[in-house]
Amino acid sequence: MANNNIGPKRLVVGAGYGMRDWLAQRVTAIMMVLYTAILLISFLTGQNFTYEGWAGLFAQQWFKLISAVTLFGLFYHAWVGVRDIWMDYVKAVGLRLTLQIATILWLVACAAWSVQILWSV
Amino acid sequence: MSEAVREAPKKERPEFRNIHVTELSNYRMPLAALVSILHRISGFMMFALLPFVLYLLEQSLRSEISFAYYQGIVSYPLVKLIILALVWGYMHHFCAGVRHLVMDAHIGLDKDSARKSSAAVLTVSLVLTAVVALKLFGVF
DSSP states (O other), X not given: OGGGGSGGGOOOOSSOSSSXXXXXXXXXXXXXXXXXXXXXXXXXXXXXXXXHHHHHHHHSHHHHHHHHHHHHHHHHHHHHHHHHHHHHHOOOHHHHHHHHHHXXXXXXXXXXXXXXXXXXX | OHHHHHHSOOOOOOOOSSOOGGGGGGOOOOHHHHHHXXXXXXXXXXXXXXXXXXXXXXXXXXXXXXXXXXXXXXXXXXXXXXXXHHHHHHHHHHHHHHHHHHHHTTOSXXXXXXXXXXXXXXXXXXXXXXXXXXXXXXXX
């Protein structure tokens, strides 16, 4: 089996074979759990939803930073998950690579946009 | 009588191997499989809706006027229901993800506990969505 995977017959999966992405998906998941808990508790206990309160939360540097870190984690997490979906269902190599590249571009664009949003408050 | 029962043709049980998409409708998924495929569907749905969510975040933070505009849109019951569908997708993905993390620690891997934990995922995510729904419709 291993001998069939070299040269032009090498499997194209767009992934490493080790545990790096597996671990990254778990670590980013834990980051998002914590961030979700903060947002959910403040939503459920909040009484007066005003622009001042909302923008005031995002105006603080520490909140910008943890939001950015969580969002970057989310984008990495989404890359691992969506890549798994393409790897499972899309058998044609050319189409799969195209979809994987599109996914990366999509997520990088979202990351740039989220930085712009966070630091424009 | 008993012979007749014995001779009745046995109903053949369907055998599933690597099933095709078209066979999904006559395959009764175990609870854990249901949680698993919903985890994947909800994840992809949130991935596809990322620009929409970022757009809402941008508009809600841009100015007092755009904030008030979107606050107005969100006050429609239909919009609240759409938001609740998204919240359910998020909560399901969240709970199923926590179940994954627990199972990664080799806890609850046997068939019986896996079934129980998948039932718990479905229940807890629906309860959390219901709590958000109550808040969204102004009950507390």
